[in-house]
Amino acid sequence: MKSLKEQFILSVVTDVVKRAGPTQFSRIFFGDQKNEAVPHGRQEPSVVRIMDLGCGTAGYVPALLAEFPDIEYVGVEPIPASFAAAEKNLAGNKNAKVHFQLGYDTVPDEAPGSFDLVFSLSALEHIKQLDQFIALASKYVKQGGMMLHRYDLGHALTPHSLKERLHVAVGNALPKILPERQFVRYVSVSEVKQLFEKNGVSPTDVTYHQMPNHKQFEKYFKNVDTAAIEDLFNWEMRYQAEIKMIPEAERERLFPAVAVWGEKR
Template sequence: MCFNTTPYPSSSEEGDRPLTWDAMDVMYARYVNQKPMLDKPAKWYLLQRLLEYADEHKGQVSILELGAGRAYVIKKVLEQFPNLRYVGIEPDPVSAKYAQEQLAGFENAKIVHSLAYNQNQPIAEQDKFDLVMSLSVLEHVKDLKSFFAFGAAHTKPDGAHIHVYDLGHALYPSSLKEKLQVAVCNSVLRQYIPENKIARYVPLEEVESICGAHNIIIEQVTYHNMPSHVSWLKKAGQEELMGLITDLEIKMAQKMPPGLDKEKLFPSVCVWGHVRGQ
């Protein structure tokens, strides 16, 4: 169950030609009436891909979200595909309660207040899903190996995986306290830190290695959320340009080699893949 790995939307019309003002006008017209919108390119792009995925399967899919947060993104998907089955696991009690209230009107949606990997088995061992996802979670996970093992164990053969994670805490700490927190969480001392205090740098190589160990085949990695773009979109209120900015960021990142310079420019990383069929 693989993803369409072209930028959103397909860049086949423009090819590799440089963007002219006329081309930008055409692309702007394509996006200007697009709804719903979110406040950052990575979230917006995730939403579009989820909507495409659900539409391709006529809404008859099941989604497991590891770290549901307040369920902002999935609510927008459920509003268009109310028959979709969704289970979100959220360890924070306040966020879990809010998410439950958000999704109260959807019969097939459920929020479980728990860690996404623990001995209590927050969902039935035999419960499998078409798609397993996480949004801004990996950088806050204490044990990524157990996290991915849990996700893979609850994925149907050839089921999809999406993991969007942020490097902003590590690359752009907002305070000395956060800088020290990241330094500790990046060290061997992480094992002594409570789960709800984890904020760390997550190398793509680590994600690739763990995914490989659990038969998760990575098809595509995209980079998003250039800080200046995020700041401009928020201050200018130009949400209708989100698609144009997203497409531009993906194309720019594709031309850069992997490494810290790329991550500093685009501190949100999206990993798209699937579990190898058994």
């Protein structure tokens, strides 16, 4: 069973593949065999490339690559244990690699403007230098490509411990004090949109996800073959217009996973 977050990223990558036009997935046009001649007047299919900033263990990636075996995946991860786990999860997959570094630095061996999608999942709320992080993400998106950052407001709005509450308070008021590994704060949609615009990305949408009760519900079906979680995700996407009618403060508490979407100019 795919989690709500995995359903989300699968939906995003599916959209990116469609947006990319003729690609290696378009074998209905280019033939089933890779060595088959391309029909006259048509370009060779391109490879869809995606970059995941703060990829963690990349545990969802093998299943994603099983769905889209020809995409190229590049992960960036600054935590040693998570990086090691990501390397293990991606071992043997020629179309996937992961870099060990912060999401502020130039990514080795990757050309700027060469990715169809650059994204992060549950990262922005932990990023101290958010302007640098967004600038780096934008740097690697090709013109017309997609930048997407989905982040979690749950830490800030409903902290689960006194320690987390304290970290959020310090992150909001005195961000320089906390080390990167402990940093967390509230991140507004308006701030993210402004940083998109500043870095040549036009915001195209904001979507809201993962009600806390849905997340709790999901945990009971981790190892069960059921369509329930996919149906929950489809419900989220189908009723975004209605979700956006809810006043912002209540909306963010009900749907604390916020995704800001944009297109590189």
